[in-house]
Amino acid sequence: MTYRLYWSRGSGAFPAAVVLDAAGQRWESVELSLAKDEQHRAEYLAINPMGQVPALVLPDGQVMTESAAIAWYLADRHPEARLLPPRDDARRATLLRWQVFGAAALYEDEVRYYYPDRYTADPAGTAGVKEAGKAAFGRHFAMVAPQLKPGPFLMGREMTIVDVYLAMLASWHPGRPQAYEEHPELPRLIAAVKADPRVAPLWQRLGMDD
Amino acid sequence: MTFTLYWRKRTGAFAPAALLAEARQRWTGVYVDTEKGENLTAEYRRLNPMARVPTLILPDGQVMTESLAMVLHLSEFFEEAELLPALGDKDRPQALRWLSFGAVNLYETDLRLTYPDRYTAEATGAEGVRQAARRDFDRQWDIVADWLGQRADGPFFLGRRYSALDPYFAMLLSWHEKPKDLIARHPRLGALVDATVARPAITPLWREYELDRDL
Numbered sequence: 001m002t003y004r005l006y007w008s009r010g011s012g013a014f015p016a017a018v019v020l021d022a023a024g025q026r027w028e029s030v031e032l033s034l035a036k037d038e039q040h041r042a043e044y045l046a047i048n049p050m051g052q053v054p055a056l057v058l059p060d061g062q063v064m065t066e067s068a069a070i071a072w073y074l075a076d077r078h079p080e081a082r083l084l085p086p087r088d089d090a091r092r093a094t095l096l097r098w099q100v101f102g103a104a105a106l107y108e109d110e111v112r113y114y115y116p117d118r119y120t121a122d123p124a125g126t127a128g129v130k131e132a133g134k135a136a137f138g139r140h141f142a143m144v145a146p147q148l149k150p151g152p153f154l155m156g157r158e159m160t161i162v163d164v165y166l167a168m169l170a171s172w173h174p175g176r177p178q179a180y181e182e183h184p185e186l187p188r189l190i191a192a193v194k195a196d197p198r199v200a201p202l203w204q205r206l207g208m209d210d
Numbered sequence: 211m212t213f214t215l216y217w218r219k220r221t222g223a224f225a226p227a228a229l230l231a232e233a234r235q236r237w238t239g240v241y242v243d244t245e246k247g248e249n250l251t252a253e254y255r256r257l258n259p260m261a262r263v264p265t266l267i268l269p270d271g272q273v274m275t276e277s278l279a280m281v282l283h284l285s286e287f288f289e290e291a292e293l294l295p296a297l298g299d300k301d302r303p304q305a306l307r308w309l310s311f312g313a314v315n316l317y318e319t320d321l322r323l324t325y326p327d328r329y330t331a332e333a334t335g336a337e338g339v340r341q342a343a344r345r346d347f348d349r350q351w352d353i354v355a356d357w358l359g360q361r362a363d364g365p366f367f368l369g370r371r372y373s374a375l376d377p378y379f380a381m382l383l384s385w386h387e388k389p390k391d392l393i394a395r396h397p398r399l400g401a402l403v404d405a406t407v408a409r410p411a412i413t414p415l416w417r418e419y420e421l422d423r424d425l
Binding site for chain 2: 049050058060062064065066068069070072073076077087090092093094096097099100101103104105107108112118119120121122124125127128129131132133135136140143
């Protein structure tokens with residue numbers, strides 16, 4: 001049995017795919033089209049009742065959801081991918097902090113901006129949610145930027161899965177290109193992540209520039 | 211050196227406090243009264259730019275924010291306390307999945323319910339945000355309860371085995387507007403809370419954090 005990753009173009013499945021490839025794991029690829037709303041079909045809801053991408057089926061048949069949990073779990077499970085320092089490395093605390101910040105704050109902000117209707121029961125209220133989401137995303141990424149000095153990664157020259165996750169989020173920044181000019185650490189992070197040979201082919205294949 | 215936890219009653223600070231207590235650690239508590247704006251001072255913002263409670267200072271001086279990150283780190287740091295299934299344990303993927311689900315979905319949805327004005331730029335937008343959050347909160351709890359229901363054994367999240375998931379979900383449940391209604395709908399959640407609060411390390415903290423207020 002191998003891993004099976006449910007993904008869609010330009011989605012939070014990306015970091016999981018990076019770890020699997022970097023670890024030399026074969027994985028079965030199931031692409032969902034969000035344009036066709038395939039994530040809300042009954043057979044997918046049976047896998048992920050939230051109707052969100054990604055979902056990962058492990059070799060033993062267990063289902064995992066939540067992009068950050070999947071990325072962190074895989075990077076730990078496959079140390080050969082060299083995307084997380086080992087367990088006795090004290091820097092893992094800081095990495096965990098920004099991993100969770102990425103998932104709980106930045107990712108959520110981004111969903112508010114791109115899918116504002118999910119966040120209000122008032123059909124006239126979407127513009128306000130969108131605007132607040134954009135503002136929060138900018139404010140929250142401004143908190144990450146100082147952590148990327150001297151950079152280009154959180155841990156300097158050593159790329160971890162958290163950098164891959166943050167680069168994905170930064171590439172979705174609704175305030176770009178202005179925000180990139182204000183915080184050059186962000187485009188520098190994206191460029192450094194994309195330049196990693198473990199990442200470059202997947203960035204294209206999983207539609208991260210779409 | 212010891213841990214310093216910036217905390218306030220009824221906040222996510224309960225989650226790291228519960229793990230420190232389970233690991234039999236002493237820590238220094240610093241109360242941050244958000245009603246008096248003590249989280250908005252420049253001094254506190256230097257530690258926690260989000261101006262949120264909790265913040266945890268590790269013995270080596272690292273500053274942590276994000277209660278879930280603290281839970282994961284403390285579980286790793288105090289490995290011998292077995293607060294999370296170890297790497298390679300078959301329960302670990304589900305433990306990480308549902309902790310993350312709790313932080314990203316339930317915790318965030320509670321913030322939308324409590325502070326709906328933060329989620330809209332329109333002066334009249336808060337009510338729509340609150341209604342959507344109330345709908346989502348119930349749906350997300352249903353998803354958790356469905357998953358728990360597929361695992362017949364209890365009372366804890368991972369069955370008979372107590373873990374960091376239990377105080378985390380008990381805390382999230384205590385924040386529900388009507389936790390008793392939620393428990394009536396999903397008795398399995400009530401059993402989890404009861405068994406968790408009965409633990410000697412948790413009982414006094416649960417009261418100190420006033421999580422028993424609506425239960």
